[in-house]
Amino acid sequence: MTQSRVEPDAGFDHVAPATSGSEPWVVLVGNPNVGKTSLFNRLSGERARVGNYPGVTIERREAKLRLPDKSHARLVDVPGTYSLSARSGEEQIALSSVLGIASNPTPDLVVVVVDAGQLIRNLYLVVQLVEMRLPMVLAINMIDEVDQPISVDLLSEEFGVRCVATNARTGQGVENLRNAIAKALEHPALPQRAKVDYPARLHERVELIAGAVPDEWLHWQLDSVTDGDRGARRHALALWGLTSIEADDELSDIPPALREKCLALESEGAEIDLEIVQARYAYLDALAERLHGERDLHPPKRPFSERIDRWLLHPVLGFVVFIAIMLVVFQSLFAWADPAIGLIESGVAGLQGFIRSTFPDSILRDLVTEGVVGGVGNVVVFLPQILLLFFFIGLLEDSGYMARVAYLMDRIMRSLGLHGRAFVPMLSGFACAVPAIMATRTMERQRDRLLTMLVIPLMTCSARLPVYTLIIGALFPPSKAFGLVPVQGLLMVGMYVFAMVMTLSSAAILGRTTVKGRRIPLILELPPYRFPNLRSILRSMLERSLAFLKEAGSVILVCTVALWALLYFPRAGEAPPNVDPVVHQAEALENSYAGRLGKGMEPAIKPLGFDWKIGVGLIGSFAAREVFVSTMALVYGVGEPEDEEAKPLREKIRAETKADGKPAYTPLVGLSLLIFFAIACQCMSTLAVVRRETRSWRWPLFMFAYMTVLAYVFSFAVYQGGRLLGFG
């Protein structure tokens, strides 16, 4: 049986710990798909704080790590990486967080998680970390997945670090790891010198670069680091620079001198890369032989995953299963979330009614009911879909199927400039853009995420449906085109097709212009299928929801109050006894700031066929698209619609006439309005969540601008074109 090495401290050269009063900083690194997140959750045992790495919008999870002596360390999860070498800002995070550069704290300890089933490839990263002379502990995870025991002692001796076998899924070995971390923090030690045998020519080049490595990169949380250690890290960083720094890389904070020296050797870059990587693998392959003898010459097979893939990646069956799985995800967002949403909505309405009937009429009462309670409702109402979507995403990611989605869809998504993993978020966009935009987190590259985020709100979300139903029902005849197809149904389908075309062409255009990125060749690992860890999934659902409530929720709340004020002030007061209160309300609305704004913008929206009443509806619908229906009902003085049909409102709209007696709303106006709603970013919650995900107002503002301009142009073309052709 594999035994962890915890007690003996002989063989580790002791270095006195730096005297710092605060909790030690421990970073968790490893390849993707090695169960790093599960191990993080096991070690921390409490909810993680989700923040960002300094300077980039890459998520950083941080939690308290309880040590056996009841003290704590701070544990930080670093995004999975195969190597420290980097060409983009995202990839650079691994180096910055282990070295403690670029505003990251200098770690006291690096915990490296490796996959026991992919040991050699995982040890590649370990070799790089050893070369950097980082104090570390090695966790050999997924120890249950290998048939032959791994000699933990041999690895421990080889690298001169504490080494523990773990299984994050069951918790096996986790306490040993915790002890090892505590021991390593108590008696800090640096690993053995790496034994990679680089060619002599490479040494000469490294010497050329090493002098340009900045001193700030040579920091340890230890007092007694020798010059030898500093020199070793200097060399390791020279190797890093030689493989990472290129004329067109996207790295940040590289000192000009280092960049210059590395670029001088760029013409030999390909050869240097090969020399470095080959030397490391030569060492690792030799180590593999010592670890396993001759047995490992044949790589471990994965019969279970292989058997499943035979079905799930089958040319025909694979797609059938894929569509079935996606339908379940979609259906759940669309339909299963409904009861919970209904419950929240009626709860909010009940509370509003209670406050209204309990307290006397006042501005404060209305602010609380309409603005605050309504605003909180507007935030909470997203939770069912967010929870459900992250439940499914957790299942798909944890089981290993998400990588297969990218594999199956790559051909299609790539032609649109999107990542294969963008499929699930985009599909979710049919239900609601808010959880869909949050789901773009499954993509590692910022550019891929941004592009997906920018086009998701063009998908026909469920909030558009009540608007479409109202417009189509009111302004289009229930007749059949060519005596066959019902016009109304055809229009509804047409709206979905139109939205799809808009989404995909916007992705293709934005991907080549605004969020242009280098075309990155796909390297996709298909991890073995594994049973999803329900605890991890529940935890991520909770963390996402809380992050949404805290960061997007506040923006949504403020916007709701602002919109309420627009529609409420100046205050009209009680209806005189001889006036129908509903009519009075309509007059008050016309006189409100929103009403005035609607009238003020009439000249601008007139070329689209819209009057000021639609203008007020558009302002109101910014809270959420479906609010258009109830705002229109208020404008027309028919009271809140009682059901989806909104019959009285439909009749009012149909009967509305212009000054000359002609109907105000023709089918052409209806079509123009449909097109406008299909494209325009009439949703403050979407903008709020984009702000939260991109950490700036820049992208939500860009999104609002591009979608509004696009909507205006299309509606204009439809309305004016239709008029030229003699319709409406």
Added chain:
Amino acid sequence: MTLDTARIGEHLRIQQVAGERAFRRRLLELGLVPGTRVELKRIAPLGDPIELLVRGCSLSIRRAEARSIHVAREVSAESAARPVATCCDGGESLQLEEEGSAA
């Protein structure tokens, strides 16, 4: 030959990896160094990408990039054993037929 021309199930040995530098470096770092054995395991239903088995790990890359990976067919123990296997299969079925005719 290059990897994009390989047949499914074929055992190959990497000779050289060319192509764009960052991509090539990543492949090398994933263990696709010259001399490494690689098997073309599957082609995605839409014809791209392709799935490779390298060092016990399933990796997918696109055909366009597979073109920059130079490989040689490997006369492995498994493929050498195959003709023997078919011979035995044939022998067995022949024997069965004989038995059938005898009955």
